Every structure is written in C-alpha cells, then in structure tokens.
Amino acid sequence: xxxxxxxxxxxxxxxxxxxxxxxxxxxxxxxxxxxxxxxxxxxxxxxxxxxxxxxxxxxxxxxxxxxxxxxxxxxxxxxxxxxxxxxxxxxxxxxxxxxxxxxxxxxxxxxxxxxxxxxxxxxxxxxxxxxxxxxxxxxxxxxxxxxxxxxxxxxxxxxxxxxxxxxxxxxxxxxxxxxxxxxxxxxxxxxxxxxxxxxxxxxxxxxxxxxxxxxxxxxxxxxxxxxxxxxxxxxxxxxxxxxx
Amino acid sequence: xxxxxxxxxxxxxxxxxxxxxxxxxxxxxxxxxxxxxxxxxxxxxxxxxxxxxxxxxxxxxxxxxxxxxxxxxxxxxxxxxxxxxxxxxxxxxxxxxxxxxxxxxxxxxxxxxxxxxxxxxxxxxxxxxxxxxxxxxxxxxxxxxxxxxxxxxxxxxxxxxxxxxxxxxxxxxxxxxxxxxxxxxxxxxxxxxxxxxxxxxxxxxxxxxxxxxxxxxxxxxxxxxxxxxxxxxxxxxxxxxxxxxxxxxxxxxxxxxxxxxxx
Numbered sequence: 001x002x003x004x005x006x007x008x009x010x011x012x013x014x015x016x017x018x019x020x021x022x023x024x025x026x027x028x029x030x031x032x033x034x035x036x037x038x039x040x041x042x043x044x045x046x047x048x049x050x051x052x053x054x055x056x057x058x059x060x061x062x063x064x065x066x067x068x069x070x071x072x073x074x075x076x077x078x079x080x081x082x083x084x085x086x087x088x089x090x091x092x093x094x095x096x097x098x099x100x101x102x103x104x105x106x107x108x109x110x111x112x113x114x115x116x117x118x119x120x121x122x123x124x125x126x127x128x129x130x131x132x133x134x135x136x137x138x139x140x141x142x143x144x145x146x147x148x149x150x151x152x153x154x155x156x157x158x159x160x161x162x163x164x165x166x167x168x169x170x171x172x173x174x175x176x177x178x179x180x181x182x183x184x185x186x187x188x189x190x191x192x193x194x195x196x197x198x199x200x201x202x203x204x205x206x207x208x209x210x211x212x213x214x215x216x217x218x219x220x221x222x223x224x225x226x227x228x229x230x231x232x233x234x235x236x237x238x239x240x241x242x243x244x
Numbered sequence: 245x246x247x248x249x250x251x252x253x254x255x256x257x258x259x260x261x262x263x264x265x266x267x268x269x270x271x272x273x274x275x276x277x278x279x280x281x282x283x284x285x286x287x288x289x290x291x292x293x294x295x296x297x298x299x300x301x302x303x304x305x306x307x308x309x310x311x312x313x314x315x316x317x318x319x320x321x322x323x324x325x326x327x328x329x330x331x332x333x334x335x336x337x338x339x340x341x342x343x344x345x346x347x348x349x350x351x352x353x354x355x356x357x358x359x360x361x362x363x364x365x366x367x368x369x370x371x372x373x374x375x376x377x378x379x380x381x382x383x384x385x386x387x388x389x390x391x392x393x394x395x396x397x398x399x400x401x402x403x404x405x406x407x408x409x410x411x412x413x414x415x416x417x418x419x420x421x422x423x424x425x426x427x428x429x430x431x432x433x434x435x436x437x438x439x440x441x442x443x444x445x446x447x448x449x450x451x452x453x454x455x456x457x458x459x460x461x462x463x464x465x466x467x468x469x470x471x472x473x474x475x476x477x478x479x480x481x482x483x484x485x486x487x488x489x490x491x492x493x494x495x496x497x498x499x500x501x502x503x504x505x506x507x
Contacts (some may be wrong), residue, residue, distance in 0.1 A: 024494075026467065038472070051253045066350060066353070066354075067348060067350025067351055068350070068351055068352065069353065070316055071315065071344075071351040071352070071412070072365075072368055073338060074314055074315075074316065074339060074343075074344045074363065074417065075368035075369050075416065076336055076339045076343070076368075076369060076370060077368045078336070081370065082368070179443075233318065236315075236316065236317055236318040237309070237317075237318045238260070238261070239258070239260055239282075239317045240309065241316055242316075
C-alpha cells in the first residue's frame with residue numbers, strides 16, 4: 001500500500017510539473033531546470049523530516065499510553081538512548097521510502113540522478129537525521145512534561161514545508177522569508193542533496209551547506225539531549241512518569 | 245564497621261503539587277498550589293538477603309516510596325541509597341542492581357508473546373542476543389513458564405503475567421527486587437506459590453534482597469522477615485512481628501491488632 005501511495009504522490013507532482021514546470025524553470029537553473037526531479041527529491045526527503053520531527057514524541061506518547069515507559073526507564077539503558085532507539089526503525093523504513101522515490105523517478109519517470117558521490121550523500125543524510133532528530137527529541141520533552149501534543153513539531157513541520165524549499169525553490173520567496181529559511185536546517189539539507197543528486201556537485205560545491213548542517217547538528221543535538229534530561233528530571237520530580 | 249544495609253533511607257520525603265500545566269513553568273513563588281505530602285521523614289535500613297515488607301492501607305505512600313527507591317520519583321527531601329549508590333546522583337548504577345515487579349499489567353506489550361517481551365527488555369538490560377536467549381531459557385525453566393512463554397501476552401492469566409514480571413526483573417541479575425503489591429490480583433494458590441518461589445529460590449538460594457509493599461496483613465506476616473507499618477506517608481513502626489508486639493506491649497497481639505494499633 002505504501003508503494004502505491006508513493007507512486008500516486010509522485011504521479012501527482014509529475015502532472016503538476018507538466019502544467020507549471022516551464023514557469024519554474026528560471027528558478028531551477030542550478031538544479032538542472034526541471035521542476036519534477038526538484039520536487040521529487042523534496043517530497044522524498046520531507047518523509048525523512050517527518051520521521052525525525054515526529055517519531056520521538058509519538059513513540060514516547062505511545063509508551064506512556066501503553067504503560068511501558070516506567071518499565072523501560074527502570075532498566076540501565078539511558079532514557080535519552082531509549083527515545084533514540086524508538087525512532088531507529090522509522091528512520092530505516094523512511095530511508096527505504098526515499099530509495100523507492102528515487103527508483104520510481106529513475107525507472108518510471110526517467111530522471112537521471114547522479115550517484116557519483118555516495119559518501120557525500122550519506123554524510124548529508126546523517127547530518128540531516130541528527131538535526132531533525134534533535135528537534136524531534138525537543139518535541140518529545142513536551143510530551144514528557146505535559147503528556148499531550150506539542151507545539152515544536154507543529155511549528156517546525158509547518159515552517160519547514162513553507163520555507164524549507166520542499167515544493168519550490170526559496171529564491172521565489174520574499175527577502176525576509178528567505179532570510180528566515182536560511183535559519184532552517186532543511187534548507188541546507190535539500191540544497192545540498194539536490195546539488196549532489198541532480199547536478200553532480202562535489203563536496204567543494206556544497207561545502208557551505210554541509211558546514212551549516214554540521215553547525216546545526218553540533219548545536220541542536222547536545223541541546224536536545226540536555227532538554228530531554230531536564231524534562232525527565234521534571235517528570236520524576238513531579239512523579240508523573242507513569243501518567244498519561 | 246562496614247554498612248551491611250543494601251537499602252537505606254534518611255529522612256526521605258516526597259511532596260506533590262497536583263496536576264501539570266503551563267502555569268507550572270512559573271517559579272514556585274508565583275504559583276501557589278496545595279502540596280500533598282505523600283512520604284514524610286522515612287528512615288529505613290534493609291539488610292542484604294532480607295525480605296522486607298512495607299505494610300499500609302491504600303494511599304499510605306508505599307508506591308511513592310518504592311518508586312523513589314527505584315529512581316522513578318525524585319525525593320523532595322532526604323536521601324536514599326540502594327546497593328551503596330545514591331538514588332538521585334547515581335541512578336544508572338542503582339538501576340543496574342535492581343528489578344521492579346508491580347501488579348501493573350500495562351507494563352508489557354500485549355500483542356507480543358512473553359518471550360518477545362523478555363527479548364525486548366533484555367536488550368534494554370544491555371544483554372547480547374545469545375545471552376538474552378540463554379537467560380530467557382533459564383528463567384522459563386526456573387519459573388515453569390514453558391507452556392505459555394510463546395503465547396501472546398494478552399492471552400495470559402493474571403498469574404502468568406506476574407510470573408513474566410518476575411522473569412523480567414531477573415533478566416539483569418538484580419541483587420535487589422522491589423515488588424509493589426505483587427500478589428494483589430492473584431488467587432490464594434498463585435500468591436502462595438509466588439511467595440514460596442521468591443523465599444526459597446530468590447532469597448534463600450540466591451541471596452537476593454526483596455523489598456515489597458502490601459496491604460494484605462497475612463502476606464506481611466508470613467512473607468516478610470521484618471515489617472515497616474506505614475500510614476499517611478510516615479513509617480509508624482519497624483520490626484519483626486514479635487518486636488512489634490513488644491512495642492505494643494501486647495505479646496498476644498495478632499497482625500490485625502498490630503495494624504490497627506499503628507495506623
């Protein structure tokens with residue numbers, strides 16, 4: 001069913017690209033000028049983003065609801081590790097989805113992706129996972145303390161969709177929105193990934209984006225772990241670990 | 245002289261501010277909410293190899309106390325050490341040496357089999373795959389679970405669930421077992437079997453320590469080496485049943501009399 005879903009969403013954007021593709025071409029010169037490959041990478045990668053942002057919080061919420069959270073936290077494994085482990089399967093599954101998108105793009109829609117820099121692609125994906133997971137862990141802090149949905153996920157996913165360049169290049173945004181989009185890790189992740197996959201860029205050509213992702217990861221990941229530790233302490237102090 | 249106590253609390257207290265909402269992010273001086281004193285000034289020392297019972301009515305603070313000892317709740321005041329480690333400052337070290345058994349059925353994955361549940365928790369106890377398998381096989385035999393270990397947890401009877409909880413608590417070589425009302429949902433025979441197993445195998449043979457809570461008077465009398473009677477967050481008396489009779493100055497007092505006297 002998931003494969004059919006991926007195929008249908010790819011097909012939808014294929015026809016949208018046929019309709020508006022030419023109008024978008026001037027904004028897409030650096031990525032080859034074609035809208036469909038551009039947006040296909042955007043939507044494929046946004047599933048990755050969704051996993052990073054949402055899984056920690058939803059997994060934690062699920063454990064709270066099931067009643068298994070305390071049983072996990074009584075083991076010697078660190079709570080932050082538990083939350084990270086809970087998201088691993090979703091990242092593997094999501095990586096598989098990205099692969100399906102790229103295969104469909106190549107085999108069904110005839111897009112010529114460049115895989116000359118596999119290591120660089122992995123580095124970009126790894127740094128992106130760190131950035132998005134960090135935001136997801138921060139989001140899980142809200143669940144830990146308030147036992148309900150949280151604003152971090154909502155704000156991040158909405159702003160990433162609007163300003164991150166998932167569906168359109170950020171160059172079409174007004175200046176102040178472009179400035180904001182440069183504060184989001186997804187902007188750099190997508191730009192780097194599209195550059196490597198569509199234009200065959202090497203590390204030298206995407207070094208700014210990779211460096212930006214590295215800085216985001218170095219700042220966000222420890223911050224997320226720190227906040228998670230704080231929220232756990234809060235819940236222990238409040239005696240609300242088993243509450244849901 | 246070396247401290248032979250594996251559990252020790254000093255003036256251990258816990259107060260709760262009811263309900264969490266955004267106002268709780270404000271400093272305490274701004275928000276004012278009623279404080280519930282769940283545990284107050286508890287001083288307990290439990291020796292290695294002892295079965296220690298915490299007896300009290302519902303709402304006495306037994307579960308809060310056991311959760312503080314298991315690092316799941318942070319005390320408001322006082323200290324607690326388990327196996328020589330501070331429960332707040334050395335939580336991870338404490339968790340390496342303990343197991344917790346509750347009457348809470350929701351602490352397992354209902355759609356997994358008993359074996360799959362144990363495998364999952366084995367990973368959280370940092371056991372390697374082979375070691376987990378070996379340990380599960382050993383525990384299945386030890387607890388006589390071979391008939392149902394591969395059935396889904398939602399098909400288990402209450403007694404089976406409790407056996408699985410015991411097996412999980414032993415996955416990580418816990419030296420101290422905390423049991424929060426372990427027999428509250430069990431019938432007479434199942435409860436007796438479980439208590440016998442813990443006394444003969446876990447304590448007498450393997451020299452582990454058991455700290456359990458109960459509101460069942462007979463269980464406290466028959467199962468525990470020593471009892472602490474707890475009421476309204478405070479420990480009212482500690483000792484063996486004969487010692488508690490002496491404190492009451494009534495050598496003929498039954499466990500019911502003791503309970504009524506101290507609560």
